[in-house]
Amino acid sequence: MKKHQAAVEFIIILSMIMISLFVVLVVNDDVSTSVEGQHQRAQVESFLDDLGTALEQAYQSGVGTKTTVLVDLPNNVQEVSIQNNTIIITLLQDGVPTHVYRNFDFPISGSFDINEGTQEIPIEITSNGVSFGEEVTQGDTTPPVISNVQPEPGQTITELPFTLSLNTDKNAVCSYGINELPGAVISDNFSTTGGISHWSKLALDNGNYTISIYCEDEHGNNNNKNPYTISYTVNVSDVIPPFLSDIQIYGITNDSAVVSWKTDDYADSLVEYGLWNFQTYEKYDSDMVLNHEIIITGLVENKTYWFDVTSCNAAGLCTTAGTYNFETLPPETPPQIPETPQEDITPPELWFFGANNSYPKVNDSVQFFSYWTDDLELGSWMFSWTPDCANWQNDSWVAFGQGVTGDWANTTKNISEQCANKTISVKFRVNDSAGNTVETVTGMLPVQPIEEPLPPQEPYINVNLIRPEDMGEVYNGTIYFYYNVSSNEEIINCTLFVRDFYGAFNEIDYDTSVELDAEQNMSVEIQYSDYFRWWVTCYSNTMFGNTTERYFYTIIGSFTDTTPPSPTSSIFINDSSVSVGDSINFSVNWSDNIELDSYVFSWTPNCANWQNDSAVYFADGLQNATASSVHTIQAGCKGQYIYFMFFANDTSNNWNDTGLYSIQEASSPFIMKGSPFIMKNGDGSPFVLKKGTQTPIIPPCPPDCGNY
Known part of the structure; x- marks a missing residue:
C-alpha cells in the first residue's frame, strides 16, 4: 500500500477548497457555443430521442420484433460508441468535441452511418437484447432445424444413465421436457447447448417416455408451438448394487478434507461424518458418476472425525462402506518473511495543476499551484515561467517536508506590462527523495490587453x-x-x-x-x-x-404557456464532504414565467438504482422559489458516487430538470488526475472532482412529466 494513501483525507479537504477558489489554466469542453453549435447539438439530441423511442417501443413488443426507424443526423458527428447500454455520440461543436448520450435499461448493440443525412435504421429484438443498424440480421425468420437425434427414437434403453444428443442447423439454445402435459413448462436446458451440438445425460426409471425438444436461435425464432417429439422405453434389469473401491482420504487441513472412491456403475455420492457419531453431518452429490469426490469443509482443527460413504445407482440399489477416520491438522502459524527493502524507481505523480485567475490583467497577482504525491517520499519542487512572455526563468528549488508523500507546490507572481495581450508559459518540476524527477505540461495563461480610456460620450x-x-x-x-x-x-x-x-x-x-x-x-x-x-x-x-x-x-x-421552469442556480448541498449516515439537504432555485407548480427530487440512495421522491408543491402564485429535499446517506454508498437531480413543472405542466449532479461518499476519497483541467456543472460553475472518466447515468423521468 502506498504511503500517500494515509494523507487522503487531507488531500480531499484541500482539493475541495482549491476547486472553489481557483480556475484552471485551460478549459477545453465548457466553452461558449455559437447559435449554429447549439442547433447542431439540438439536432443530435433529437436524433437520439427518435432512435431511443423506437428502440424502447420495439423492446416492449418482445423477442422476434423487427422494425425500422427513419432519423436525420446532422453534420460534424465524429464518433458513435456504445458503453454500458448507453449510446454516446461525439459531436464537433464549434471545433470542440462534445458528448451527447442516451442510456437504456436493457442490453443494446449496433451501429449506424455517421455521415449527415436521413437514415433508415433496422431494429431487431433477440434473446440477447436490442440490435440495430448493421448488427441486424436481415431475413432470418425460421426456427432451428433439429437432426441426428441419438439414441434413435423408438429404441429401448437398457443401460443408465444414457446420453441424449442432437444437432441443429445453426446456433441455438435447446431444452427438453419429459412426459409433458399440454401447456406444460419446459423442464430443463441440455447440459451442453448454445452451439449446434446439444447433449445431456439422463437416468430414468423403467417405463415409457415421451421427450419434447425445444430450440430457439439468437433472433427469437423457435419451435415452441411445434416441438420435436421422440419416444423411448427404459427397461434396465439391474439387480446388482454398485461396488465401491479405492476409498481414500486426502487434502487434510485444519478445517477441511477430501474423500474419494470409485464404483463399477454410475451412482450418486454421499459422505456421512461426525466427531463421535459419523452420521452427525452429511455431504451429498446427485451426479451419476464412476469416480466420486466429496470435499468436507467447516471442520474443527486438531480433532478426529469418523465417516462412511454410500453410492446408489439409477435402479435405487445402494452400497455403504466404512467406518473410516481421519484427524484434522492443528492451526498453523505462517512463517514471517522479512521485508525486502524497496527500490524507488517511480517518480512523483501529478494530481492537480492550475491558477486562481484564468485571464489576468497587467499588475494582477496570480497564484500558480499543483498537487503531487509519491509512493515513498517527496523531495523538492521548482517553478519555471516566462515573466516577460518571451524568456524562461527558473525559481529556486523548494523542499517538501520530511517524510511527506503528498503536498501542494504553489507560488504567487505579478503580471508585468510586457505580457499585455500575450500569453505566459508556466510549469512545475518535482523530484522525490530518490532523485526521480518529473514535470508538468506547459500551462498557457493569456493576459488581457491594457484598456485604453474611453472618450467622453454624449448621453444616449x-x-x-x-x-x-x-x-x-x-x-x-x-x-x-x-x-x-x-x-x-x-x-x-x-x-x-x-x-x-x-x-x-x-x-x-x-x-x-x-x-x-x-x-x-x-x-x-x-x-x-x-x-x-x-x-x-x-x-x-x-x-x-x-x-x-x-x-x-x-x-x-x-393564451397558451409552453415555457417550462428554469433552474436559476446549481444544486446546493449543506456539506462539502458527505459520509454514510450524514443527513444532506439538497436545494436549488427555480423560476417560471407564469407560476411554479411542483418539484420532484430524484437520486440513487443505494448508489445503483434511481428513486424519485413524491412530488412537492410550491406555494400558489410563485414565479421564483426554492426546492429542497433532505436525505440520509446509506451504507450501500460507502466509497461510491451518489447521483442526484431535481425535476420541476409549472401550472401548465411544462417540465424541466437541473441536469445530472454527483458527489462521492468520503470514506473512499477520489483524486482527480490530469493537467491542466477543471470540473464544472452543466451551467459552467465549478463542482465536484471525479477521478477518471465517468459514464453518465440518466435517471427516470418522474410520473406525468411527458416528453419535455
Whole structure:
C-alpha cells in the first residue's frame, strides 16, 4: 500500500477548497457555443430521442420484433460508441468535441452511418437484447432445424444413465421436457447447448417416455408451438448394487478434507461424518458418476472425525462402506518473511495543476499551484515561467517536508506590462527523495490587453423590443412584453404603451432603476380584439428618452404557456464532504414565467438504482422559489458516487430538470488526475472532482412529466 494513501483525507479537504477558489489554466469542453453549435447539438439530441423511442417501443413488443426507424443526423458527428447500454455520440461543436448520450435499461448493440443525412435504421429484438443498424440480421425468420437425434427414437434403453444428443442447423439454445402435459413448462436446458451440438445425460426409471425438444436461435425464432417429439422405453434389469473401491482420504487441513472412491456403475455420492457419531453431518452429490469426490469443509482443527460413504445407482440399489477416520491438522502459524527493502524507481505523480485567475490583467497577482504525491517520499519542487512572455526563468528549488508523500507546490507572481495581450508559459518540476524527477505540461495563461480610456460620450438611451417573437399570433390572456435598455445614464422610468388598433388606449407605467443592458419585462391583460399595437418609452434625468417602433399583432384564441421552469442556480448541498449516515439537504432555485407548480427530487440512495421522491408543491402564485429535499446517506454508498437531480413543472405542466449532479461518499476519497483541467456543472460553475472518466447515468423521468 502506498504511503500517500494515509494523507487522503487531507488531500480531499484541500482539493475541495482549491476547486472553489481557483480556475484552471485551460478549459477545453465548457466553452461558449455559437447559435449554429447549439442547433447542431439540438439536432443530435433529437436524433437520439427518435432512435431511443423506437428502440424502447420495439423492446416492449418482445423477442422476434423487427422494425425500422427513419432519423436525420446532422453534420460534424465524429464518433458513435456504445458503453454500458448507453449510446454516446461525439459531436464537433464549434471545433470542440462534445458528448451527447442516451442510456437504456436493457442490453443494446449496433451501429449506424455517421455521415449527415436521413437514415433508415433496422431494429431487431433477440434473446440477447436490442440490435440495430448493421448488427441486424436481415431475413432470418425460421426456427432451428433439429437432426441426428441419438439414441434413435423408438429404441429401448437398457443401460443408465444414457446420453441424449442432437444437432441443429445453426446456433441455438435447446431444452427438453419429459412426459409433458399440454401447456406444460419446459423442464430443463441440455447440459451442453448454445452451439449446434446439444447433449445431456439422463437416468430414468423403467417405463415409457415421451421427450419434447425445444430450440430457439439468437433472433427469437423457435419451435415452441411445434416441438420435436421422440419416444423411448427404459427397461434396465439391474439387480446388482454398485461396488465401491479405492476409498481414500486426502487434502487434510485444519478445517477441511477430501474423500474419494470409485464404483463399477454410475451412482450418486454421499459422505456421512461426525466427531463421535459419523452420521452427525452429511455431504451429498446427485451426479451419476464412476469416480466420486466429496470435499468436507467447516471442520474443527486438531480433532478426529469418523465417516462412511454410500453410492446408489439409477435402479435405487445402494452400497455403504466404512467406518473410516481421519484427524484434522492443528492451526498453523505462517512463517514471517522479512521485508525486502524497496527500490524507488517511480517518480512523483501529478494530481492537480492550475491558477486562481484564468485571464489576468497587467499588475494582477496570480497564484500558480499543483498537487503531487509519491509512493515513498517527496523531495523538492521548482517553478519555471516566462515573466516577460518571451524568456524562461527558473525559481529556486523548494523542499517538501520530511517524510511527506503528498503536498501542494504553489507560488504567487505579478503580471508585468510586457505580457499585455500575450500569453505566459508556466510549469512545475518535482523530484522525490530518490532523485526521480518529473514535470508538468506547459500551462498557457493569456493576459488581457491594457484598456485604453474611453472618450467622453454624449448621453444616449437605446430601447429594443425583443419579444414576443411569433409575429401575427398573440393569444388572449396575460401577455409578457420584453425589451432591452442600454444607456450611459441612470434610467428613471420606462413606460409600456398598449393601444387597440382602432383607438382604445391602455397605458401602464413601470418605474424602476434599470441596470445597463438588463433585460426587463412588463405584463398587461389583453382582451379580445382584432388588432393591437404596443411600444416602450424610457426616460433619464437629462433625456426625454427613446421610443421603440410600433409593433402590430393579431389576438387569436387563448393564451397558451409552453415555457417550462428554469433552474436559476446549481444544486446546493449543506456539506462539502458527505459520509454514510450524514443527513444532506439538497436545494436549488427555480423560476417560471407564469407560476411554479411542483418539484420532484430524484437520486440513487443505494448508489445503483434511481428513486424519485413524491412530488412537492410550491406555494400558489410563485414565479421564483426554492426546492429542497433532505436525505440520509446509506451504507450501500460507502466509497461510491451518489447521483442526484431535481425535476420541476409549472401550472401548465411544462417540465424541466437541473441536469445530472454527483458527489462521492468520503470514506473512499477520489483524486482527480490530469493537467491542466477543471470540473464544472452543466451551467459552467465549478463542482465536484471525479477521478477518471465517468459514464453518465440518466435517471427516470418522474410520473406525468411527458416528453419535455
